[in-house]
Amino acid sequence: MRVFVKSMRGSNLDPCKNQKARKLLKEKKAKIISYKPFTIQMLVPTGETTHESHVGIDLGAKYTGVAITQEDRVLAKGNIECRQDVKGLLETKKIYRRSRRSRKTRYRKCKFKHKTTRVYSNKKGKWVKKKTSFTSPRPKSWLPPSLESRTQNLFFWIDTFTSLLPKVKLHIEVGKFDVQKMKNPDIQGKGYQEGDTFGYHDVRYFVLARDSYTCQVCKKKGKILNTHHIIYRSHGGSDAPSNLISVCTDCHTSDNHKRGRILWHWMEKRKKVPTYKEPPFMNALRIRTFRRYPDASIIYGSETTPRRKALHLEKTHYNDAIAISGIQHIKENPHRIFYIKQFRKKKRSLHEATARKGRKNKNLTQKRNKKNTKEMKGIHLNDTVRIFGKIGFVSGFTTTGLYIKDIHNAYITKPGKTYKQVGFKDVTVKNHNNNWQFISHLAPDGA
Structure with a gap:
């Protein structure tokens, strides 16, 4: 990956090679102004001739490819991984908030505003204001927090890269x-207004009729039937008809729901139920991209594939981004890629609903768990460190050591040992981070 350069007066220059940046820093002709991505600023006058830069972005629900090109050279390429844990964390917060109803706590103002209307009171003989319903403060362009987080993080990195390049x-x-088309390729006309359960009282009657009023476990008819979730809702399953089957009351028992029993085996043997939660997000992201970047060149996936094949590139997100950037032929293509991932640095709940592993009693005194400590012995959460010849990030602390993970969320352990904890003496801190992890490594495909 090239190093981004700014002139003495702050204007963007063409990125330079790592060797040149190292030489400029050693001779005190430049200073470091950013580490992620690595950027230097000149301290001496220099020429400001620049070339046209192109930034290709391959938007995705989880991974987004980024490529920076100039003429026939690829200057940088890599992937950005968005957070996928926001929805689960919000559901946990919901559980904590609901538990306040059974605890003696301070009064907390209502989340939504009351809507008041004027009604005539026969008792008082006049018009009075009465609270009738709740109104949501959400604006029309509101997105769920999990999707809003992904959208804003992607826009942040797009703005970051474009702000460091000349003539970009x-x-x-x-x-x-089209989700309906994905489910039924032959759908047309009024079929868009008629879902799977059209003509049935509710989803339950549709599932029973689809299964011919037969228990899918014991294959018997004439029994009282219930609808059973193939993938449990606690495991992320939905109430869609494709995730429901008919099971009789004799088979649909609490014991059969346990791990290793009949209904659990059914869930394991069943093929993965297709979900359609990402296409709506991509549609919403497309509309917001149009509004945020009206001058950008917008293309679709059907155009990217032939471009990538013409450049003889393998199918990856960053290679798609190279093709998107509009480069005609590649003369220079780096072997290293960057990888950017967000890290949840703060844990706002000081006490948990259930006791953690190793803790005998619930944390009722609001004492922070050692693993959630922000700093210890000069080392902070999410610091980039070198340990056992590898680069990792601090994910937590213990009384005598700490935990290190690589950017792919795998623990880095001591050679020949199985436990995850490592000692402070084995760790060398490279630099402090905020809530972003940024690393450069060799591309898997060698391209």
């Missing part, structure tokens, strides 16, 4: 999905 042109691939 932005190229973005967006997706447009």
